[in-house]
Amino acid sequence: MLYAGVDGGGTSCRVRVEDANRNVLGEGFAGPSNSRLGAVRVYYEIEKACLEALHQSGRGREDFASLHVGLGLAGLGLESELQAMLSFPHSFASVCGATDAYTACLGAHAGEDGGILILGTGSCGLGIVNNDVINVGGWGFEISDHASGAVLGLTAVRSSLFAAEGCRPETPMTKAIMAHFKNDRQVMVKWAEEAEPHHYGSFAPLIFDHADDGDELAGRIVAKSVHEAGCMIQALVDKGVKAVCLMGGVSKRIAPRLPKEYLKILREPCGDAMDGAIRMVRKKTSEDQGALK
Known part of the structure; x- marks a missing residue:
């Protein structure tokens, strides 16, 4: 067997x-x-x-x-x-x-009680307390997946197109994303017609890198995700979860940015x-x- x-x-x-x-x-x-x-x-x-x-x-x-x-x-x-x-x-x-x-x-x-917050292409929080399962998020890219790579990417791609059309100031991040699409909006639209969440998520490292370099727009996009991650952790804590493990590629970039009060409940898996x-x-x-x- x-x-x-x-x-x-x-x-x-x-x-x-x-x-x-x-x-x-x-x-x-x-x-x-x-x-x-x-x-x-x-x-x-x-x-x-x-x-x-x-x-x-x-x-x-x-x-x-x-x-x-x-x-x-x-x-x-x-x-x-x-x-x-x-x-x-x-x-x-x-x-x-x-x-x-x-x-x-x-x-x-x-197998013991505890909670996790997965921040990868998608996102989902879950806790197990006395055999009860607590779910936070995880309802899909269209209506959920807060603080995920896919949502980070979608926000950045939309903002980059908006900036390229003169509707907001361009930044190094928006220019880099538009360059990925050869600065051609038609190429961007064709890509978006077939893009899946992981395609949007592929932009997450670029967004974090630009945020680290001081790009104001990238910083705001990342800060929103950090806030949402903190809200999901707090929701688990409010329901009785004592320890939370962060997982997924995006979590490695978000964890250092979380408020200090959450550090005491974070655990290595x-x-x-x-x-x-x-x-x-x-x-x-x-x-x-x-x-x-």
Whole structure:
């Protein structure tokens, strides 16, 4: 019996495979796997990452039949998305699922109470207190994802176009973003027609770099995200969460900018979302086997 933990979001899919004795057999990496991209595309990425992980221990696709998979995916906060993923005709021994925030929280606190704030392409806060799950955000790019890379990028791209048309002062950041599109608004529009959250999120490092260099507009965009991150942390604290782990690439740039009062509750994670997904699927498989006895 083998177990796989999947950590899937708007930018990438990571998988770790363990055997029954908790020995790590391998890890794999593939493309975006937010459940909103559709089960066909997401399972394609998951299978690709699982194969890469299995190949590292001399195994292959034939081992899918004994591989129990825990899905920690962005987008699974919606019941319809969860059921779509679980009902899809997959190739694995079994599949269970939850949001990437839930599995990240399980991994971060080794199954104990605590909270996490994921700031990556998207964003989501989650806490576990006495088995109660507290959700903050994570409702998608269009209406949520505060303090995320995607929202940072969208704000900066819109502001850059606005500045290029003379509606606000240009800054080094707006000029750099427009140069990315060859200073051609039609190129920008064509890009936007097909752009996904991770495409917007790719601008986040540039925005932070310009903010660090004193770009006033970049600084305001970053400051808004820092404020929103603090609000999400406070919402978890208000609901009884005692310790919070920050996760995701954007969190590394936001953490140093947070107000000092939050530093006392921030913790380094014990493990990652793949650890949490494996904890989840091991528990589910054990419960299923117990029910059959």
